[in-house]
Amino acid sequence: MIYEATRTPQAGLPPRTGLRLALLHLASRRVPAALAAITACAVVLRIALHWPWDAYGALQLPLIFEAGCAATIAATTASPFGEPERATGPRLPLLRLGTALALTAAAAGALAAAGIGAHLAGGSLDVLRNTAGLTGIGLLCAAVLGGARAWTGQMAYLMIGVYALYTQWHGPALSSPWIWPARPPHDLGAATCAGLVFAAGLVAVTVSGSRDPLGE
Amino acid sequence: MTAAPVAPALPLRAAGRLLRLELRRSAMLTMAPLAAVLFWFVVYRPSMAFPPLWNVRAMGMQTRAVSVFAPTVIGAAAWIGSREGRHAITDLVAGTARSRWARQFAAWAAATGWALLAYLACVAVLYVVTARQAGGGGPLWWPVAVGAASLPAFAALGFAAGALRPSRFTTPLVAILAFLALQLSVQMIHDSGSDWQISPLVAGPWQIGADEGVATFYHYLPDLPIAQIMFLAGLTAALLGVLGLPAAAGGRWLRRSAAAVTAAGLLTCGTAVALAGTGRLDAHGMIAIPGLHSAAGDRPVGYAPVCGHTAIPVCLHPAYTVYLPAVTAALEPVLDEVAGLPGAPVRISQAAATYRQETGNGVAIGLAGPLISGTPPVYHLLLPNQRGGPTMTVSQLADAVRTDTRHELLASLICGDAREPNPAQQAIVAAMLNTYDKVPDASVAAKARRFAALPATARHAWLVEHLAALRSGRLTLAQLP
Numbered sequence: 001m002i003y004e005a006t007r008t009p010q011a012g013l014p015p016r017t018g019l020r021l022a023l024l025h026l027a028s029r030r031v032p033a034a035l036a037a038i039t040a041c042a043v044v045l046r047i048a049l050h051w052p053w054d055a056y057g058a059l060q061l062p063l064i065f066e067a068g069c070a071a072t073i074a075a076t077t078a079s080p081f082g083e084p085e086r087a088t089g090p091r092l093p094l095l096r097l098g099t100a101l102a103l104t105a106a107a108a109g110a111l112a113a114a115g116i117g118a119h120l121a122g123g124s125l126d127v128l129r130n131t132a133g134l135t136g137i138g139l140l141c142a143a144v145l146g147g148a149r150a151w152t153g154q155m156a157y158l159m160i161g162v163y164a165l166y167t168q169w170h171g172p173a174l175s176s177p178w179i180w181p182a183r184p185p186h187d188l189g190a191a192t193c194a195g196l197v198f199a200a201g202l203v204a205v206t207v208s209g210s211r212d213p214l215g216e
Numbered sequence: 217m218t219a220a221p222v223a224p225a226l227p228l229r230a231a232g233r234l235l236r237l238e239l240r241r242s243a244m245l246t247m248a249p250l251a252a253v254l255f256w257f258v259v260y261r262p263s264m265a266f267p268p269l270w271n272v273r274a275m276g277m278q279t280r281a282v283s284v285f286a287p288t289v290i291g292a293a294a295w296i297g298s299r300e301g302r303h304a305i306t307d308l309v310a311g312t313a314r315s316r317w318a319r320q321f322a323a324w325a326a327a328t329g330w331a332l333l334a335y336l337a338c339v340a341v342l343y344v345v346t347a348r349q350a351g352g353g354g355p356l357w358w359p360v361a362v363g364a365a366s367l368p369a370f371a372a373l374g375f376a377a378g379a380l381r382p383s384r385f386t387t388p389l390v391a392i393l394a395f396l397a398l399q400l401s402v403q404m405i406h407d408s409g410s411d412w413q414i415s416p417l418v419a420g421p422w423q424i425g426a427d428e429g430v431a432t433f434y435h436y437l438p439d440l441p442i443a444q445i446m447f448l449a450g451l452t453a454a455l456l457g458v459l460g461l462p463a464a465a466g467g468r469w470l471r472r473s474a475a476a477v478t479a480a481g482l483l484t485c486g487t488a489v490a491l492a493g494t495g496r497l498d499a500h501g502m503i504a505i506p507g508l509h510s511a512a513g514d515r516p517v518g519y520a521p522v523c524g525h526t527a528i529p530v531c532l533h534p535a536y537t538v539y540l541p542a543v544t545a546a547l548e549p550v551l552d553e554v555a556g557l558p559g560a561p562v563r564i565s566q567a568a569a570t571y572r573q574e575t576g577n578g579v580a581i582g583l584a585g586p587l588i589s590g591t592p593p594v595y596h597l598l599l600p601n602q603r604g605g606p607t608m609t610v611s612q613l614a615d616a617v618r619t620d621t622r623h624e625l626l627a628s629l630i631c632g633d634a635r636e637p638n639p640a641q642q643a644i645v646a647a648m649l650n651t652y653d654k655v656p657d658a659s660v661a662a663k664a665r666r667f668a669a670l671p672a673t674a675r676h677a678w679l680v681e682h683l684a685a686l687r688s689g690r691l692t693l694a695q696l697p
Contacts, residue, residue, distance in 0.1 A: 030384060037385055048400075057403050064396045071388030078384055148295075148302075151388035155287050156250055158392070162283075163258045170606055172265070 025095040029076040034103060037072045041065045042110035049118035059121045059165050062111065063181050066130040067158040069107035071151045074138025076103060077210040078147025097206040104135045104198075125185040133180055133194030134158070139201025147210035231322065234314065238326035244371075247292040248334035254284045255338040263342060266607050267428075267538050270354025271436070273346050275419035275426035278359035281335065282416045285363070286370050286398055289331045291391035293374030296323050301382025306464070315466035317474065320379060320459050328371040335367055336360075352519065353432040353535030358441040359419050365448040366416040370394070372455035379459055408497035408573050411489050413440060414447045421497050423577035429602035430501035432535045433568035435513045437502035443491045450484025453477050497573040501581075521565065527555035530564040530597070539599065542614035543621075550622045553648055553676065554629055557683050561588055561595035564625075569602040579604065587628040595625060622649060632687040639693040640686060643667060644679075663696050670697065 026032070045065040053061060076099060108131045112124035120127070134154050141153035164174040164182035174182055177189035184190075239245075259280040263273045297320070300306045310316065339360055347355060377390040401415035405422040413422065418440070420430060430436070460466065460474025491507050498504040498514070521531035524544030528551045532540050547564065554560045570584040581604045588595050600616035601608045608616065626645050631637040637645065643663040646652045652664035667675065678697055685691050 033383070033385060037389060051403070053403060057399065060399065064392060064399070068389060068392040068396075071392060072385055075384045075388055148384055148387070151291060151391065152247065152250060154388070155291060155391055156254055158395070159254050159258060159284055159287070163280075167262075 021091065022095060022098075025092075026099065028080055029078070029099060031076055031099060031103065034072045034076045035106060038069050038103070038107045038110050041068045041072075041107075042114040045111060046114040046118070049115065049120060056166065056169060058119065059168075060162050062115070062121055062127060063130060063158065063161050063165070065111060065114075066107075066127060067134050067154055067161075069111060070131055070134035070138050071154050073100065073103045073107060073135050074142050074150035074154060075147055076100075077139065077142040077150065077205055078212050079210060092209070093206045096209055097202060100135070100139060100202055100205055104132060107131050107135070122185045129185065129191050129194045130161075130181055132198040136194070136196075136198035136201035139205040140197070142210035143201075143204035143208050144211060146212045148212065150210070230314075231318070234319070234322040235325055238322045239329060242292075242323070242326040242330055243295045244289065244292040244327040244330040244334075247288050248330055251285055251288045251331075251334050252338055254288070255281060258284050259338070260342055264345070265609075267601075267610060268346055268349035268351075269428055269432075269535060269538075270346065270350055270356050271431040271535075272426045272428055272607055273342065274354065274356035274359045275430075277339065277342060278363050278419040279417045279426070281339070281363045282366050283395075283398065285331065285335055285367060287391040287395045289327070289367055289370040290374035290377075290394045291387050292331075293324065293327045293371040294378035294387040294390045295374075296327050297375035297378025298382035298386055299323070299378075301379070302384075310464060315470055317460040317465045317470055320375065320465075321456065324371055324375045324456065327375065328368045331367045331371060332364060335363060339363070349538075351522070351534040351537030353533070356431060356436050358436055358438050362416050362419070362441050362444050362448075365445045369448040369451045369455070372452045376455045376458055380462075406576055408495055408503055409493060410495075411493040413495060413503060414444055414489050414492040416444055416448060418444070421501065421503060421571070421579060424501070424571075424579050424581070424604050426607070427501055427604060428599075428607060429569040429571075429581065429604070432533050433516055433519075434500035434502070435515075435517060437498070437500075437504055437509070437513045439505035439508045439513075440492065440495060440503040442508050443488045443495075443505060446491070447485050447488035450481045450486075450488060452481070454481030454485060457481055497571055497579065499570045499572075499584075500568065501571040516568070523563075526551045528561060528564055528595075532566045532597075532599075536566065536599065539601075539610060539613055542610050543599070543617055546614050546617040547622060547625070550625060550648065553672070553679075554626070556676070557629070557679050559588075559593060559683065559687065560629060562592040564595045564597050567596035567598055569598055586633075587624065595628070597621065630683070630686060638689050639663075640691045640696055641689070643693060643696060644686060647675075659693060663693055667696060 042065075045062065048061055077096070108128045111127045111131065114120070115124065115127065134157060137157050138150045138154045142150035145152065160179060161181035164179045167173045168182060177183060177187065177193045180187075180190035180194045259277055262280075263276060266272050266276070300309060309319070312319070343355055343360075373394060374390060378386055398415060398417055401412050402417050402422055404410065404412040405418070408421055419426065420440070454477075457474045457476075457478030460471060461478065463471075465471060465474065491505050494507060495503040495505045500514075519533055522534050522537050522540055523529045523531040524540055526544050526548050530540070530544045530547055530551070532543065551564070567583055569581050572580040574580055581602070583596060583598045585596065599613065600620055601613050623645070626648055627637065630644050631641045639657065639660050642655065642657075643660045644667060646655050646660070646664035647667035650668060652661045652668060655661040655664060670678070682691060
């Protein structure tokens with residue numbers, strides 16, 4: 001005899017069950033904590049923007065916070081369940097995709113909002129491009145190295161980005177569109193590169209998830 | 217038959233075994249290649265684009281290497297520090313023979329060891345290549361020492377954060393926050409007496425950066441590096457001590473020791489910051505801290521100059537040997553003209569720049585004393601790259617010598633001490649530099665063009681006869697040939 005409560009659910013989840021599944025997924029990925037971290041990044045950026053930064057400091061400041069938000073998003077991809085979760089159903093990729101997209105949008109929105117009324121170097125367009133690109137790097141690293149180690153790629157890229165900004169003063173300037181933080185906000189090549197990396201990261205993490213051993 | 221009883225391992229042997237275990241599985245081992253690649257991209261590659269001057273390469277190396285290694289080491293250490301918390305095995309390992317503090321110390325030591333090894337290997341490559349290219353003035357070891365001293369502190373910071381707050385977000389956030397804090401620290405520097413110079417990113421007066429004029433004619437002052445190393449050692453001790461404070465860290469004796477270590481570390485940090493705050497820019501471009509200063513550091517460094525083969529020899533400090541061909545080639549046309557003139561220098565000798573702190577972050581860099589002095593007269597040359605500003609390539613420096621130094625040399629010879637050269641002096645200087653097209657006064661330009669058109673021997677003969685009168689301002693424009 002199979003008890004009612006343990007029966008396999010029918011295909012096509014009722015709305016409340018779908019919502020519960022999404023909430024459970026978000027909780028398992030520590031999304032509330034991630035949102036808190038993103039909000040904290042935006043608040044600290046807002047406070048920092050009131051500081052009298054020199055020109056170089058003002059340029060690299062948003063990039064550091066963008067990297068912080070992107071690293072937080074990449075860290076949410078780590079699964080505490082591993083293989084057992086992957087065997088549970090077809091909705092997991094959609095949940096991964098939705099989580100990554102929603103958090104990226106939240107991060108870009110929060111950082112752009114932090115810059116309203118203050119001098120945010122590069123403006124909102126720069127924030128969107130850099131956050132998306134850095135998140136893409138993190139998602140790709142999560143798929144290859146695991147969600148817990150995804151920050152390594154973003155950290156390395158942050159170093160390269162900060163150095164590229166430095167070379168705008170002390171040449172020879174690095175001008176590759178693949179180093180998008182050093183390009184102007186309206187640069188199409190840089191936006192394309194960042195977009196491609198973000199798309200690749202989304203695809204990788206949606207299809208395969210983060211490469212996490214059980215317990216990490 | 218029973219097995220012979222195993223003798224209890226000596227404490228040091230057991231500690232060594234624990235350290236070997238940690239060394240084998242340290243996350244820093246996997247991060248070392250990443251740090252090396254970043255070092256190559258951010259430190260080595262740009263350093264090789266600079267001229268082979270120890271001061272520029274070593275001081276730039278300290279700032280950039282610390283920037284590269286800080287987040288890498290902090291991240292790896294935070295990852296290692298949060299290991300027990302992430303795996304939820306804190307209770308499980310609480311029953312092991314070693315106290316939690318001892319286990320954490322071994323893991324921190326392993327991470328620090330790998331970080332130091334990676335850092336020293338990277339620096340060794342940079343220094344060996346520089347030693348093969350540079351003419352003198354080094355190697356400078358204090359920047360290496362500050363970078364090395366920062367690694368245990370970064371590892372302790374990351375480790376403490378990971379151990380006290382184990383979470384999937386701790387590792388990336390603490391690494392990025394530490395990077396932000398480092399960048400923030402240098403934004404706070406407003407003069408040479410700033411407390412914030414204690415930041416390991418700072419390798420000299422922050423406002424002039426890795427300057428080509430320092431640490432060649434005079435020693436690289438160890439005052440600020442000593443204060444920075446004190447601070448970093450104190451920070452390391454305080455952070456490691458904090459790990460021993462929780463009840464789970466060990467027994468009462470151990471926790472009291474940890475509290476003492478923390479207090480001693482904080483005291484050392486405070487002392488180092490206070491010392492850095494008493495710093496001042498000395499005349500040779502370094503930060504002197506009275507409490508740490510040795511008078512021996514103020515004595516000039518002896519050297520045998522390297523000289524070019526021109527009509528008037530140009531002699532540079534051996535550290536600037538790389539510039540000698542470009543400087544002699546740029547000055548040669550003028551030196552050929554002025555050689556043998558009354559009052560002309562018998563040698564062009566490179567001099568040390570003098571530095572003076574101005575308000576805020578301003579620094580005045582110049583030459584102490586007159587351009588020409590002594591018997592027989594010697595022209596004291598300050599290369600354009602000794603005057604501050606961005607680092608120059610050899611060709612950029614040659615261009616600056618052609619435009620600025622040649623003008624200064626001729627102006628000092630022809631105009632003497634006159635602040636405002638008269639029209640006759642202007643015309644002769646413009647004629648000898650072939651810049652008469654740029655003279656705004658038409659009559660001066662015409663005279664200059666006429667003088668420049670004379671044969672070299674005629675110009676030289678006229679100057680031999682009239683230079684003294686021209687220099688004293690007694691000749692008018694009409695009296696020029």
